[in-house]
Amino acid sequence: MTPFLMEMAWLVLKGVMALTFIAVSAMFLIWLERKVSARIQNRVGPMITGFHGALQSVADTVKLLLKENIVPTGADFWVWWLAPFFVAVPAIMVFVCMPFGPSAIVCDLNVGILFMCSVTSVSVLGIFMAGWGSSNKYSLLGGMRSAAQIISYEVPLLLSILVVVMEAGTLSMQGIVHAQEAGWFFLKPNLLVAFIIYIISATAEVNRVPFDIPEAESELVAGYHTEYSGMKFAMFFVAEYTNFFIIAGIAATLFLGGWLGPLAPSPVWFLLKAYGIIFFLMWVRWTLPRLRMDQMMSFAWKGLTPVALLNVLVTGWLLVIKG
Amino acid sequence: MFKLFVDIWQGIVSIFKGFVVTGRSMFRKPVTIQYPLQKAAMTQRFRGMADLRVEKCISCLQCVRICPTAALDLTSVTNPETKKKALESFCFNAELCCFCGLCQDVCPTKAIFLNALYEVAYYKRSDVTAIDLMAPDKYAHVGVLAAGKGKP
Amino acid sequence: MKTTMVTEELIVNMGPQHPSTHGVLYLELKLNGEIITDCRPHIGYLHRSIEKIAENRSLVQFVPFTDRLDYLASMNDNLGFCLAAEKLLQLEAPARAQYLRVIVAELNRIASHLLAISTFAQDLGAYATPLFFAMRDRQKVVQIFDELCGQRLTYNYIRIGGVAGDLTPDIARTINEFVLYFRKMINDYDDLLTHNIIFKVRSKGIGIISKEFALDYAVTGPSLRASGVKWDVRKDEPYLVYDKFDFDVPVGANGDAWDRYSVRIQEMRESLRIIEQAMGAIPEGDPVAKVNKVFRPSGEVYMRTESPRGDLGFYIVGTGDVFPYRLKIRTPSFSNIAALPALIKGLNVSDAVCALGSLDIVMGEIDR
Numbered sequence: 001m002t003p004f005l006m007e008m009a010w011l012v013l014k015g016v017m018a019l020t021f022i023a024v025s026a027m028f029l030i031w032l033e034r035k036v037s038a039r040i041q042n043r044v045g046p047m048i049t050g051f052h053g054a055l056q057s058v059a060d061t062v063k064l065l066l067k068e069n070i071v072p073t074g075a076d077f078w079v080w081w082l083a084p085f086f087v088a089v090p091a092i093m094v095f096v097c098m099p100f101g102p103s104a105i106v107c108d109l110n111v112g113i114l115f116m117c118s119v120t121s122v123s124v125l126g127i128f129m130a131g132w133g134s135s136n137k138y139s140l141l142g143g144m145r146s147a148a149q150i151i152s153y154e155v156p157l158l159l160s161i162l163v164v165v166m167e168a169g170t171l172s173m174q175g176i177v178h179a180q181e182a183g184w185f186f187l188k189p190n191l192l193v194a195f196i197i198y199i200i201s202a203t204a205e206v207n208r209v210p211f212d213i214p215e216a217e218s219e220l221v222a223g224y225h226t227e228y229s230g231m232k233f234a235m236f237f238v239a240e241y242t243n244f245f246i247i248a249g250i251a252a253t254l255f256l257g258g259w260l261g262p263l264a265p266s267p268v269w270f271l272l273k274a275y276g277i278i279f280f281l282m283w284v285r286w287t288l289p290r291l292r293m294d295q296m297m298s299f300a301w302k303g304l305t306p307v308a309l310l311n312v313l314v315t316g317w318l319l320v321i322k323g
Numbered sequence: 324m325f326k327l328f329v330d331i332w333q334g335i336v337s338i339f340k341g342f343v344v345t346g347r348s349m350f351r352k353p354v355t356i357q358y359p360l361q362k363a364a365m366t367q368r369f370r371g372m373a374d375l376r377v378e379k380c381i382s383c384l385q386c387v388r389i390c391p392t393a394a395l396d397l398t399s400v401t402n403p404e405t406k407k408k409a410l411e412s413f414c415f416n417a418e419l420c421c422f423c424g425l426c427q428d429v430c431p432t433k434a435i436f437l438n439a440l441y442e443v444a445y446y447k448r449s450d451v452t453a454i455d456l457m458a459p460d461k462y463a464h465v466g467v468l469a470a471g472k473g474k475p
Numbered sequence: 476m477k478t479t480m481v482t483e484e485l486i487v488n489m490g491p492q493h494p495s496t497h498g499v500l501y502l503e504l505k506l507n508g509e510i511i512t513d514c515r516p517h518i519g520y521l522h523r524s525i526e527k528i529a530e531n532r533s534l535v536q537f538v539p540f541t542d543r544l545d546y547l548a549s550m551n552d553n554l555g556f557c558l559a560a561e562k563l564l565q566l567e568a569p570a571r572a573q574y575l576r577v578i579v580a581e582l583n584r585i586a587s588h589l590l591a592i593s594t595f596a597q598d599l600g601a602y603a604t605p606l607f608f609a610m611r612d613r614q615k616v617v618q619i620f621d622e623l624c625g626q627r628l629t630y631n632y633i634r635i636g637g638v639a640g641d642l643t644p645d646i647a648r649t650i651n652e653f654v655l656y657f658r659k660m661i662n663d664y665d666d667l668l669t670h671n672i673i674f675k676v677r678s679k680g681i682g683i684i685s686k687e688f689a690l691d692y693a694v695t696g697p698s699l700r701a702s703g704v705k706w707d708v709r710k711d712e713p714y715l716v717y718d719k720f721d722f723d724v725p726v727g728a729n730g731d732a733w734d735r736y737s738v739r740i741q742e743m744r745e746s747l748r749i750i751e752q753a754m755g756a757i758p759e760g761d762p763v764a765k766v767n768k769v770f771r772p773s774g775e776v777y778m779r780t781e782s783p784r785g786d787l788g789f790y791i792v793g794t795g796d797v798f799p800y801r802l803k804i805r806t807p808s809f810s811n812i813a814a815l816p817a818l819i820k821g822l823n824v825s826d827a828v829c830a831l832g833s834l835d836i837v838m839g840e841i842d843r
Contacts, residue, residue: 040345041607044353137487141509141824209602210673287345288338289673290600292825293509334672344667345604354611366618368625368640391536423539423631424624428639437625 014106018095026241027057029278033241036282067230072135075227080133084228084235086126090119091242098249099173101259101266112173113161116250117154120205123239124150127224130236134227142223145293146207152300153204153211159308160194160201163315164254167191177258184257190315195255197308199277202247204296206240209285211296248277365439370424372440372464373415375456379434382408386426386435394419395426395435413456415465417443438467484512487824491520497594497831498838500812509823514816521842529802534560534635534770534791537802542629544806545840547590550583550620551782553633558714559778559789560635564770572637572762573715577753578650579623579632580715581746585657586616587783588697588739588746591835595736596668598832599677605668612660615653622646637764642757651754654747661743669740678733682818682830685730692814695807696785697738698834702730708781720752732833739835771795784808784835806840 031046031054038045046053071077097112099105109115124147131143165171167188168179185191204211225236252258252273261269291299356363365371373395382399396414401407427436443464445451450462459466485506491499499520505513525544529537541556542549554576561567568576593609617627623646624632624639632639668674684694689702699706707724709717725741727734772793779788785807792801811834818834819827 036349037603038353039349041604042348042351042354042611043607044355044357047357137485209600212600283342283345286602286604287341287667288601289596289668289671289677291673292677293823295676337670337672337675340666341668341671344663348608348663354614366622366625368622370625389536391532391539421539421629422626423542423629424626424639425535425539425631 011107015096018098018106019092022092022095022242022245023238025245026238027061029241029244030057030060030237032275032278033282033285036279037286040283040286061234064230064234069230069232070227072227074135076133076135078133079129080227083126083130083133084232084239086129087123088126088235088239088242090122090126091239091246093119094246097173098246099177099253099258100270102174105174108172108174110175111171113165113176113250113254114171116173116246117158117161120243120246121150121154123243130228131224134224136227139224139226142226146224148293149207149211149296150205152297153201153304156197156300156304156308157201157205159305159312160197161254163191163194163308163311166312166315166319173253173258176254177260180257180260184255184260186255190311190318191255193307193311194315195251197304197311198251198255199281201300201304202251203281203284204300206243206247208244208281210288210291212285212290244278244281245274248274248281251277365441369439370422370427370437372417372438372443372454373420373426373456374436374438374459374465374467375413375415376434376436376468377410377413377457379432380410380413381432381434382410383431385429385431389425389429391423391425392419392421394421410457415454415456417451417454438465440464440467497836500831500836500838500841502827502831504824504827506824509825511819511822511824511827514819514827516812516815518812518838518841521838523843525843526802526804530798530800533797534564534772534799537799538634539629539631542631543839544804544843545587545782545784545787545808545837546628547837548583548587548783549628549630550579550632551587551780551787553630554580554715555778555780555782555787556789557633557635558780559776559791560770560772562778563772563774563776563791563793564635566636568637568764569760569762570716570758571641571760572764574753574757575638575642575762576633577715577717577720578642578750578757579620579630579638581749581753582616582619582650582653584746584783585743586613588743589613591783592664592668592736592739595732595829595832595835596674598828599674601668601674605664608660608663608667612657615649615656619646619649619653622649634764635770637762639763641762647754650750654751654754658744658747661740661747664740669737675733677825678736678829678833679731680729681732681822681826682833683729683731684814684818688814688817689730692817693810694785694814695810696781696783697742698735698811698814699785700725701727701734701738703728708779708786712779714778714780716753717749719756720749722749732829735833735835769797771797772799779805782807784837784840785811804843806843808836808838808840812836812841 034056035045035052046056049055049059071080094116096106097109097115099108127146127150128143131139131141131146134140164176164185167185168176170176170179186195225233228236249270252270256273258273259266259270261272382397384397387395387397394416396412396416398411399408400411402409422437424437427433430436443451445462454462454465456465487504487506488501489504490501501517501520503515503517504511523543525540528540532540538553538556541552544552589609589612593606596605597603620630620632621627623642624630684698684702686702686704688694689699689704694702695706703726705724705726708714710724722745725738725745727738772791773795775790775792777788777790779786781787786805787807788805790801790803790805791799794800815831815834819830822830
């Protein structure tokens, strides 16, 4: 076998591993969310299927697989049909440069973080397609809201990532991790500000409370995925939780030192940090009410973006002073 | 300008107070029970299905008259010699019953009462609309005074 | 080439099946973008002709039907009807029954307000947590009612001439424990919602009902008091033994959604005070009503009470027959919802949901 084929086979294997991880992780996160919410609300959550309901997500998936796929009358069929893929595929593609460990990465691109940010931005297209194609007024409103929201929060998000890139001097994910060997980034004050901005705008990026306006249940029923059922709905759901893991993973890599850590093997440290952030965001979700659309937009443009810009400026000065 | 920062600070504090509340409640005991597996005990005065102590009924028809939804149907025959009424049939329509408990309060001999059984489900509609209280053996949710059907 | 863009208003049917319409309310909204330009509420999806049923039932038989009016505060409906009937029949319940009625009515006010504030928070997007907290605390109230009368929702506890069952020492202890427990728990709602910055920016200044507007539309209950009108039937036209208790009538300042919410929170505290005083002063005696009386009402009577949602009035006309000739129910939700179209015009959808949630309507009461 030629070295080229060997390399390709190795890449495919790593890709399959990443895909397996995505599926298992999404299921685990759904189970975790149900358990965390149940504990916060003095309930017990799913208990019947498997140990403490651990297999509940599997059962749900099987149920969704068996369900009929209903196409709404008047739907723009191809737009409607393709939308879940436009949401799910970018979420999976991002895992190409997610560093689980020093060698546990599918492919360490030298523009890693740029690739991730650009690919995740594609999913807004899928959301808008779902809203448009469903021929449902609630879906349309949800899709439009979502597009506006994700585009607005992209700005502070990228500005906060920019600070990290300036500090690390590289776009590669592994490079950023290695730059933190001297000390995790969030310990520096300007990067702590960037971390907070990142967490807030990332929450908005994945449409979670308090920024869950696109799927605001009390207003828009279920937003852009109102009309989806069966496996199409499951794809939205999996994409949502995969994106959730992605933002936590990026936050862990950029600010909390990624897989760096003593004693335990590096993937353990990475997952520990990522799930810590996920747990915090779940806690947020089950605590806070939702902001209104215009309040949220003004918060992004008048609050977060100026602070993020200022932070970039200050970081630039600090770097110049340090030489 | 200063007020703005105070407002922002108070906002952040108020949000963290919310986190404290939900965080604290994470360590509280769950208040729910796993329903089909565990069942909470019914209270003393619980009003479930209508039930009858056949031997006590004097066919005075007070329960039939007070019932707001006409869920009870009673017929009796009068003994021509002793002028005493004997119960002939006593039908209870659980579909109409609103479980208000007026029949058991009005009964002079405590013959009719509401038992503590719930989860009433049958395969035949007639098993719900025309429950023959004289023959409780045919039904799972009436005749609790007979052996093996739970306590009244 | 010249193109002209034609825009039209979007008509959105909100309800009767929608997560935030509080039952089967159907709102026909005309939207310009997300701004509501017109709103037409359609009611009647839960109509059971209870007023007509009343003309074919004796007064005693009608009490279970009042449970089904405002199903979240059945005790208060029972109470309103029984007081009206007693006024018509010139009866008076024993002193112990009157105290018991006050206790259960106030407990039910707490249960009802708990649901009101938590579903309001749910409408503002606080996912499920306030709702489950409220359900957890409401369960304790419902458990007390279950022990008192044997049902959890349709109590039929207050009867003409008394109540259905006496207070046992066990139940009395449960009530006292609940008062202590809930006085502590109510602070959780304050921390979680009342002073939360997001909750405040969402609900302050939304759906303002001014004093004049409220009086014009006959808005009653917490929604009226939030507008700054100090009107509470318990205080101004005392019935039962309410004049013996020391309690305040909380009023709001601006009449916005947050004020309506906060008035409810404060009212729960006042209810706790009333329950505590009533439990301390409850006299001995037999409060249980005899139900086998046949009443032949004649004359007409109007009696109003303060239900958790506002003025609840029963108008009974009797002509000496067993059945009343006419029975009219003045329900607070019905007149409160009349203010809705004027209230939400010009707001966007999110705020409309907020305004609707803060009015705390119950469809069973509107459609009767």
